[in-house]
Each structure stands twice: as C-alpha cells, then as structure tokens.
Amino acid sequence: MPYPQRPTLTQFLIDERKRFPEAGGDFNSVILNIALVCRRISHAIACGALAGINGSADSTNVQGEEQKKLDVLSNDLFIEGNKWGGQLAGMVSEELDEPYRIPKPYSRGAYLLLFDPLDGSSNIDVNVAVGSIFSVLRTPDSRRPTRAEDYLQPGVQQVAAGYAIYGPSTMLVLTVGNGVHAFTLCPQVGEFMLTHPNLKIPEDTCEYAINTSNSRFWEDPVRRYVDECIAGKTGERGKDFNMRWIASLVAEAHRILMRGGVFLYPRDNKQPQRNGRLRLLYEANPIAFIMEQAGGRASTGRQPVLEVTPTAIHERIGLIFGSKNEVERIEDFHKHPLQIDSPNPLFHERSLFTESPNMQ
Numbered sequence: 001m002p003y004p005q006r007p008t009l010t011q012f013l014i015d016e017r018k019r020f021p022e023a024g025g026d027f028n029s030v031i032l033n034i035a036l037v038c039r040r041i042s043h044a045i046a047c048g049a050l051a052g053i054n055g056s057a058d059s060t061n062v063q064g065e066e067q068k069k070l071d072v073l074s075n076d077l078f079i080e081g082n083k084w085g086g087q088l089a090g091m092v093s094e095e096l097d098e099p100y101r102i103p104k105p106y107s108r109g110a111y112l113l114l115f116d117p118l119d120g121s122s123n124i125d126v127n128v129a130v131g132s133i134f135s136v137l138r139t140p141d142s143r144r145p146t147r148a149e150d151y152l153q154p155g156v157q158q159v160a161a162g163y164a165i166y167g168p169s170t171m172l173v174l175t176v177g178n179g180v181h182a183f184t185l186c187p188q189v190g191e192f193m194l195t196h197p198n199l200k201i202p203e204d205t206c207e208y209a210i211n212t213s214n215s216r217f218w219e220d221p222v223r224r225y226v227d228e229c230i231a232g233k234t235g236e237r238g239k240d241f242n243m244r245w246i247a248s249l250v251a252e253a254h255r256i257l258m259r260g261g262v263f264l265y266p267r268d269n270k271q272p273q274r275n276g277r278l279r280l281l282y283e284a285n286p287i288a289f290i291m292e293q294a295g296g297r298a299s300t301g302r303q304p305v306l307e308v309t310p311t312a313i314h315e316r317i318g319l320i321f322g323s324k325n326e327v328e329r330i331e332d333f334h335k336h337p338l339q340i341d342s343p344n345p346l347f348h349e350r351s352l353f354t355e356s357p358n359m360q
C-alpha cells in the first residue's frame with residue numbers, strides 16, 4: 001500500500017533546530033538515539049514469546065518491584081544505546097538504584113537522560129500496550145562528574161520529554177517545548193514518520209481513569225470527584241461518564257492525548273509514608289510536560305506537577321492529568337473541601353467551627 005509522503009523524525013528535528021541556529025547538533029542526537037532504542041524495544045516486544053522475553057527476571061528493582069525480563073532488557077538497551085554518544089553526562093533509570101555513570105571520556109555531555117525503560121510491565125505477558133517514557137534535562141555543570149542532586153530539577157526545566165507506545169502500531173510522542181508531535185514507526189522503512197503534528201487535548205471530557213480498587217484509601221477530594229462521575233446525569237455534573245483503566249500510564253496518556261479524558265493516580269492512604277504511586281522524575285514530569293504542551297493540565301491535586309522540586313531520584317508523587325477543565329475541577333476540590341452537611345451553618349467545614357469526628 002503506498003503511504004503518503006511524511007517528514008521523518010530526523011527531518012522534523014532538523015527543522016526544529018532552525019529555530020535555534022546557535023545550538024549544536026547534540027540535542028538532535030540525544031533524541032535520535034532514544035528513538036533508535038525505542039525501535040529496538042518495539043522489535044523485541046513484537047517478537048514476544050518467540051524471543052523468550054516474556055515473564056519474570058526473578059529479580060527486584062530499587063522500588064522493591066518484581067522485574068520482568070523485558071524491564072531488564074529495555075533498561076540495558078537504553079543504557080547501551082545512549083552511553084557512547086558524548087551528548088549525555090549521566091542517566092537515571094527506574095531500574096537502577098543509583099544514577100548511571102557514563103564512562104569517560106563520553107561523560108561530559110550537555111544533557112541528562114531520565115527514563116522508565118518499560119512502563120506498564122504488568123501488561124507484557126497479556127499482550128496489552130506498554131511503553132517507554134523519557135525526560136531530558138540540561139547538565140548543570142558538565143566540567144565536573146554528575147551528582148545525584150543534578151537530576152533534582154523541577155519539571156519546568158525539562159528541555160524535551162516523550163514516550164514510545166508499543167501498541168498495534170509503535171509511536172513516538174515528543175515535545176521539545178514547542179507543542180506535541182507524534183510519529184508512527186513505519187515497519188517497512190524503519191523510520192518514525194510525523195503522523196500527528198500539534199496534538200491538542202480537548203478541554204472537556206466524559207471519560208476518567210482511576211484504579212477503583214484503591215477507593216477505600218482515597219482522600220475526600222478524589223472520592224468526591226469520582227462519586228460525581230459515577231452519579232452521571234443524576235448528579236451534579238448532569239452528564240454520564242465512562243471509565244477506563246489499562247494499568248499502563250503510557251497507554252492512558254496516549255488515549256487522553258488523542259481524545260481527551262482525565263487520569264488519576266492520586267496520593268492516598270494506602271502507604272501513607274509515600275506521596276503517590278508514580279515516579280516524579282521519569283513518569284510524572286515527562287507526561288506532565290506533554291500534557292501541558294498539548295493544552296491539557298497536570299497536577300498533584302495541590303500544585304502543578306511541573307513546579308514540584310524533587311528531593312530524591314526515585315521520589316513518588318500523586319498524579320492527575322488530562323483535559324484542562326476536569327483537572328482544574330479536581331484541584332478546586334482540593335482547595336475547597338466539601339462543606340459537611342450540618343443543620344447548623346456554624347459547623348460547616350469552612351465555617352468558624354468544624355465538627356469533630358465524634359459529632360457526626
């Protein structure tokens with residue numbers, strides 16, 4: 001079947017670079033190296049059981065999570081594919097306890113790469129879409145070896161972010177701070193082709209995504225929002241909502257980018273010592289950058305994700321993103337907790353006195 005002529009990722013990056021004539025070619029090489037790694041992961045995934053890469057690796061990562069063989073393979077491919085170019089000064093991976101030290105003399109690059117090599121790993125063995133997520137930061141000082149603190153930059157400082165989704169087709173979604181553009185991997189040519197320039201997320205939606213098995217641990221603003229969605233036409237919202245949960249952040253983000261929606265993996269009381277389930281530096285921040293560049297919004301519920309100053313490389317965070325008006329509504333619920341239905345207005349939650357729990 002003849003395909004229409006489309007720009008390749010390389011052509012797109014060359015055009016982007018014309019906006020910054022003073023920039024060297026290093027940045028483009030970073031993105032092209034990532035794209036090459038994603039092609040290799042895509043190939044491994046497409047081979048599935050034929051390549052013997054399904055199943056557990058019988059090991060755990062720093063988060064105490066079981067590693068799948070494909071987690072380990074994807075991590076190795078990311079490291080190998082990006083360490084020799086000379087454009088990076090270091091890498092942080094979900095699968096590695098400490099930042100990866102790039103061997104000398106290749107370790108003085110202008111950029112840092114942070115990644116989740118394989119996202120949604122619980123879906124691998126059931127052949128459902130998974131992905132890779134990446135974030136690119138500037139190296140604060142490339143004259144000295146990198147330190148863990150160098151990676152602790154708020155998301156607003158990302159120079160690029162993106163993900164690859166390994167679904168029915170493989171796509172690379174990218175922002176370099178000038179909108180969001182999606183490229184589809186052409187299996188014949190072996191190149192990512194620009195198929196979805198300038199993606200924009202609808203501001204409103206009737207679709208939400210949350211893991212409801214955690215509902216007993218939710219905080220009140222989240223419960224209130226979901227209750228409203230479930231009430232549909234009969235409730236406050238006056239319209240019915242639909243729900244989706246793929247358990248693959250990349251797949252949920254991609255659906256929302258394509259047709260709108262809202263995703264919630266909020267902070268909850270399941271493990272009170274942690275701030276959320278998803279990781280700030282290589283899951284929440286890149287997805288938040290993409291959402292905001294596409295006209296959506298990303299929040300912890302309490303503040304924009306991109307404004308959070310990280311304190312540790314594997315820090316977790318509550319993450320809510322998608323259609324702007326929905327995310328703002330959830331933020332509003334956090335700012336203004338629901339008034340308790342009390343016959344005495346003096347005892348409303350935002351009134352002079354609040355009811356003590358044993359009065360309810």
Ligand SMILES: O=P(O)(O)OC[C@H]1O[C@](O)(COP(=O)(O)O)[C@@H](O)[C@@H]1O
Nearest residue numbers: 116118119120121122211247248249
């Ligand atoms: O199983 P749960 O709690 O619904 O979690 C699903 C979430 O976990 C993740 O799979 C975590 O990512 P990893 O597979 O990279 O650990 C997200 O993609 C997804 O949103």
Ligand SMILES: [Mg+2]
Nearest residue numbers: 116119120283
């Ligand atoms: Mg992940």
Ligand SMILES: [Mg+2]
Nearest residue numbers: 094116118119
């Ligand atoms: Mg992962």
